[in-house]
Amino acid sequence: MRFLAVIGALVLGRLAALGRLMRFAGETLSHLVRPPFYGREIGFALLNVGYFSLPVVGLTALFTGGALALQIYAGGARFSAEAVVPQIVAIGMVRELGPVLVGLMIAARVTSSIAAEIATMKVTEQIDALVTLSTNPMKYLTMPRVLAGTLVMPVLVGIGDVIGIFGGYLVATRSLGFNGATYLRNTVDFLEPLDIMSSLTKGAVFGFIATLMGCYYGMRSDRGAMGVGRATKGSVVAAAVVILAANFVLTEAFFSA
Amino acid sequence: MIELRDVHKTFGSNQVLRGVNLTIPSGQNTVVIGGSGTGKSVLLKCILGLVTPDQGVITVDGTKVTEAPRDAFLSRFGMLFQGGALFDSLPVWQNVAFRLLRGPLKRPRDEAKEIAIAKLRRVGLSPDVAERLPAELSGGMQKRVSLARAIAAEPEIIFFDEPTTGLDPIMSGVINDLIREIVTEMGVTAMTITHDMTSVRAIADRVAMLHGGKIRWTGPLSEMDAATDPYVDQFIHGRAQGPIETLR
Numbered sequence: 001m002r003f004l005a006v007i008g009a010l011v012l013g014r015l016a017a018l019g020r021l022m023r024f025a026g027e028t029l030s031h032l033v034r035p036p037f038y039g040r041e042i043g044f045a046l047l048n049v050g051y052f053s054l055p056v057v058g059l060t061a062l063f064t065g066g067a068l069a070l071q072i073y074a075g076g077a078r079f080s081a082e083a084v085v086p087q088i089v090a091i092g093m094v095r096e097l098g099p100v101l102v103g104l105m106i107a108a109r110v111t112s113s114i115a116a117e118i119a120t121m122k123v124t125e126q127i128d129a130l131v132t133l134s135t136n137p138m139k140y141l142t143m144p145r146v147l148a149g150t151l152v153m154p155v156l157v158g159i160g161d162v163i164g165i166f167g168g169y170l171v172a173t174r175s176l177g178f179n180g181a182t183y184l185r186n187t188v189d190f191l192e193p194l195d196i197m198s199s200l201t202k203g204a205v206f207g208f209i210a211t212l213m214g215c216y217y218g219m220r221s222d223r224g225a226m227g228v229g230r231a232t233k234g235s236v237v238a239a240a241v242v243i244l245a246a247n248f249v250l251t252e253a254f255f256s257a
Numbered sequence: 258m259i260e261l262r263d264v265h266k267t268f269g270s271n272q273v274l275r276g277v278n279l280t281i282p283s284g285q286n287t288v289v290i291g292g293s294g295t296g297k298s299v300l301l302k303c304i305l306g307l308v309t310p311d312q313g314v315i316t317v318d319g320t321k322v323t324e325a326p327r328d329a330f331l332s333r334f335g336m337l338f339q340g341g342a343l344f345d346s347l348p349v350w351q352n353v354a355f356r357l358l359r360g361p362l363k364r365p366r367d368e369a370k371e372i373a374i375a376k377l378r379r380v381g382l383s384p385d386v387a388e389r390l391p392a393e394l395s396g397g398m399q400k401r402v403s404l405a406r407a408i409a410a411e412p413e414i415i416f417f418d419e420p421t422t423g424l425d426p427i428m429s430g431v432i433n434d435l436i437r438e439i440v441t442e443m444g445v446t447a448m449t450i451t452h453d454m455t456s457v458r459a460i461a462d463r464v465a466m467l468h469g470g471k472i473r474w475t476g477p478l479s480e481m482d483a484a485t486d487p488y489v490d491q492f493i494h495g496r497a498q499g500p501i502e503t504l505r
């Protein structure tokens with residue numbers, strides 16, 4: 001019986017946490033339609049989440065696309081299907097690896113920095129100071145970051161998809177003996193609008209999750225340096241897990257018919 | 258006038274406020290003294306609604322703080338936080354002019370900057386710190402920037418949480434004069450927290466001592482020295498012996 005009580009308490013605790021997160025998300029969204037809007041903050045967030053993430057996204061996609069081409073070639077060779085490299089690289093990058101890897105890299109780069117920054121502001125009473133200066137911290141800190149994440153991630157994922165395919169192209173044409181023009185034609189012919197739609201939708205959802213988790217954990221940080229550390233760690237773990245779970249749900253929604 | 262009636266606040270198992278009753282009259286400076294960790298900062302935050310009391314009622318000019326419209330309510334206040342609480346992503350002048358750059362009190366940028374520089378001068382800082390980031394300043398300078406921010410929008414009610422802690426004696430004197438000036442000239446209602454008895458004598462109209470989660474003694478400054486309460490006596494004379502435990 002004790003065992004059941006422990007499980008029960010755990011489940012109730014999780015549900016309460018989920019409820020808090022949902023309320024936080026709802027409040028964030030409500031600020032999207034309630035002025036004033038802090039344009040400068042939104043601009044900075046767009047730069048930070050989007051532009052400065054480009055190098056990380058590009059390198060991740062390039063190496064992954066290249067490795068994918070090698071694996072598909074080696075695997076395909078077992079039943080003499082080496083020729084499918086362009087098609088499978090394209091579908092693998094665009095449908096799954098592009099959005100997921102970019103999402104995880106953003107969780108590492110952006111979620112962590114948002115959580116640490118907001119948690120530090122909380123710990124040093126800067127959030128309290130914002131309130132006393134008649135500025136709503138959810139509107140001033142959370143909304144710009146979440147909006148920027150949701151808007152800019154589809155762009156990052158699109159760029160990641162293209163660079164990933166290019167990585168596959170490089171490996172295929174340089175060391176696997178593919179013809180460049182044929183490779184590209186096969187890629188373009190094979191991809192369907194739905195593949196691209198799903199990729200960009202995943203991007204928007206993952207961007208929302210990554211930035212929301214950073215803000216949520218930051219705002220709920222405990223006091224002291226330990227509090228900031230815990231908030232940062234918690235935010236990245238939560239963002240990564242929720243992104244992977246959401247990816248499964250979205251893949252199911254888009255492609256299992 | 259600010260009134261606190263039977264205010265209680267507990268964090269986990271830590272009972273910080275256990276029934277605070279206090280009246281802060283308008284146009285005067287009420288100084289709250291008490292050992293560190295007795296809940297003085299928490300008391301200020303309760304009035305501002307940054308901390309929600311577990312029990313009790315707080316009113317400002319007869320309106321319960323929980324029922325007042327938030328924006329209008331907060332725009333009457335200025336607050337100097339104990340740790341400064343400057344926004345470290347913004348240069349000093351934008352910290353000082355924060356309220357003047359956005360929201361209902363928004364002004365043109367140039368004008369806001371001019372006001373910020375004037376306020377910085379009032380707290381003894383030269384205009385060249387305006388463009389610096391808070392992290393580039395010493396602790397005492399940060400405190401003064403924070404003080405400038407608290408007075409920038411000329412609020413009716415100002416809370417100073419340890420305004421002179423960490424300042425040298427001369428700068429403390431400057432800040433004490435400034436606080437005195439703000440209260441007498443501008444008719445501001447102020448509540449100041451301090452440990453510094455020199456400062457108490459320089460700036461207080463009324464004194465309240467917080468101990469054990471309650472207001473132990475309150476009265477005009479002129480009666481403080483004659484107070485027979487042993488806690489007040491020990492505190493204002495800084496004696497190691499007395500009813501206040503030194504092991505905390």
Ligand SMILES: Nc1ncnc2c1ncn2[C@@H]1O[C@H](COP(=O)(O)OP(=O)(O)O)[C@@H](O)[C@H]1O
Nearest residue numbers: 268271273291292293294295296297298299300
């Ligand atoms: N947000 C909080 N969460 C938990 N404990 C707190 C919080 N704020 C203050 N406390 C505790 O309340 C007590 C009083 O704190 P404070 O008001 O800062 O003291 P002081 O009188 O020195 O200003 C301390 O024990 C502090 O640890």
Ligand SMILES: [Mg+2]
Nearest residue numbers: 297298339418
């Ligand atoms: Mg304090």
